[in-house]
Amino acid sequence: MELFRFLNFEVYKKSKKLYREINKLTKNFPRSYYYLVDQLKRASLSVPLNIAEGSAKSSDKDFARYLQSSLGSINEVVACLDISLEEKLINKTQFQKLSEESKIIAKQLGSFIKKLKPKAKS
Numbered sequence: 572m573e574l575f576r577f578l579n580f581e582v583y584k585k586s587k588k589l590y591r592e593i594n595k596l597t598k599n600f601p602r603s604y605y606y607l608v609d610q611l612k613r614a615s616l617s618v619p620l621n622i623a624e625g626s627a628k629s630s631d632k633d634f635a636r637y638l639q640s641s642l643g644s645i646n647e648v649v650a651c652l653d654i655s656l657e658e659k660l661i662n663k664t665q666f667q668k669l670s671e672e673s674k675i676i677a678k679q680l681g682s683f684i685k686k687l688k689p690k691a692k693s
Contacts, residue, residue: 577626582679586618611651617644
């Protein structure tokens with residue numbers, strides 16, 4: 572098994588980019604939204620970290636489970652963005668851009684999971 576193979580995964584690269592964008596976006600959120608900012612940052616960081624951790628597992632079944640966790644985290648990111656929009660912390664354009672990036676990541680994760688599942692059943 573290739574060491575640090577996750578570094579080559581497009582979904583890993585895209586999720587890192589999303590994390591950087593989230594960090595940049597939330598720098599100017601009011602301090603009173605600390606918990607929302609913290610949750611949004613942790614959820615967005617969880618996506619690439621679960622991809623990385625899962626890629627080191629010895630079975631495709633285990634790897635798929637970690638990718639499933641990444642998928643849950645990307646949904647959490649979109650929920651936090653939706654709340655941020657509702658609280659007027661971000662505008663509709665920012666929400667749409669980040670939601671679209673999240674959708675692409677979610678689709679890539681879903682495809683990756685499907686690719687691993689048949690192997691995991693063997």
